[in-house]
Amino acid sequence: MTAPSFVIGIAGGTGAGKTAVAREVGETVGEAVSILPLDNYYQDHSHLPAEERDQVNYDHPSAFEWELLAEQIKTLLDGRPIEMPQYDFTVHNRTDERVRIEPTEILIVEGILSLFEERLRDLYDLCIYVQTDADVRILRRIRRDVIERDRTLESVMNQYLTTVKPMHERYVEPTREHADVIIPEGLNYSAVDLITKTIHTEMREQEPPISDAS
Ligand SMILES: Nc1ncnc2c1ncn2[C@@H]1O[C@H](COP(=O)(O)OP(=O)(O)O)[C@@H](O)[C@H]1O
Numbered sequence: 001m002t003a004p005s006f007v008i009g010i011a012g013g014t015g016a017g018k019t020a021v022a023r024e025v026g027e028t029v030g031e032a033v034s035i036l037p038l039d040n041y042y043q044d045h046s047h048l049p050a051e052e053r054d055q056v057n058y059d060h061p062s063a064f065e066w067e068l069l070a071e072q073i074k075t076l077l078d079g080r081p082i083e084m085p086q087y088d089f090t091v092h093n094r095t096d097e098r099v100r101i102e103p104t105e106i107l108i109v110e111g112i113l114s115l116f117e118e119r120l121r122d123l124y125d126l127c128i129y130v131q132t133d134a135d136v137r138i139l140r141r142i143r144r145d146v147i148e149r150d151r152t153l154e155s156v157m158n159q160y161l162t163t164v165k166p167m168h169e170r171y172v173e174p175t176r177e178h179a180d181v182i183i184p185e186g187l188n189y190s191a192v193d194l195i196t197k198t199i200h201t202e203m204r205e206q207e208p209p210i211s212d213a214s
């Protein structure tokens with residue numbers, strides 16, 4: 001049975017480069033890595049009309065379904081697969097689709113508040129915070145939200161000032177104190193190299209000892 005032997009939490013502000021780091025680590029190490037994006041665990045808001053979903057504070061801890069995430073991480077740690085929810089930012093809601101994730105040796109949980117909940121931190125073997133200046137992050141976010149998330153420049157600016165920035169200062173940034181490692185700027189190949197070496201060491205340690213041929 002395969003079950004994760006090493007769980008990594010990657011947090012940091014919006015646009016910091018968390019997804020880029022997690023994906024690069026995943027691509028470098030290969031199929032031994034599964035990634036759970038915290039974004040997929042935004043609460044299901046199907047009961048709200050579109051204009052109300054548009055107004056939700058998506059940067060407050062209450063925006064996430066922590067119970068489901070904790071339960072699914074534990075299921076993977078028990079060596080069983082999960083049906084991971086999927087999220088559509090263009091409509092501010094969960095989709096009907098689920099993606100099956102099989103347990104793998106390495107599990108990465110990445111998202112703005114991945115280091116927020118103590119019960120999740122207790123499951124992580126390595127806590128990482130991606131630290132990128134706020135001006136760089138908002139520039140990245142404007143480009144991404146307009147191109148990929150069907151937002152207007154006006155809406156990105158308004159959301160940033162009303163919820164994203166204050167919630168970042170109140171909830172996201174303080175979680176940096178839980179980090180074992182701080183990665184500057186986001187995708188940073190020295191940092192990715194360090195993480196992949198740590199993973200390979202961990203995977204070697206989990207290999208059964210070679211028995212003496214006799
Ligand atoms: N070190 C970096 N230099 C330049 N661009 C970067 C760097 N790291 C990430 N990016 C880019 O910034 C954007 C936001 O990164 P992403 O990983 O999606 O952020 P997050 O998941 O933290 O919101 C993406 O287009 C990504 O390719």
Ligand SMILES: Nc1ccn([C@@H]2O[C@H](COP(=O)(O)O)[C@@H](O)[C@H]2O)c(=O)n1
Pocket residue numbers: 013014015018019039042058059088089091092093111112164
């Ligand atoms: N319907 C939603 C849900 C979330 N957001 C924003 O996403 C950000 C977190 O994702 P990152 O990939 O940027 O880490 C968060 O700051 C939310 O404001 C949204 O705009 N709409």
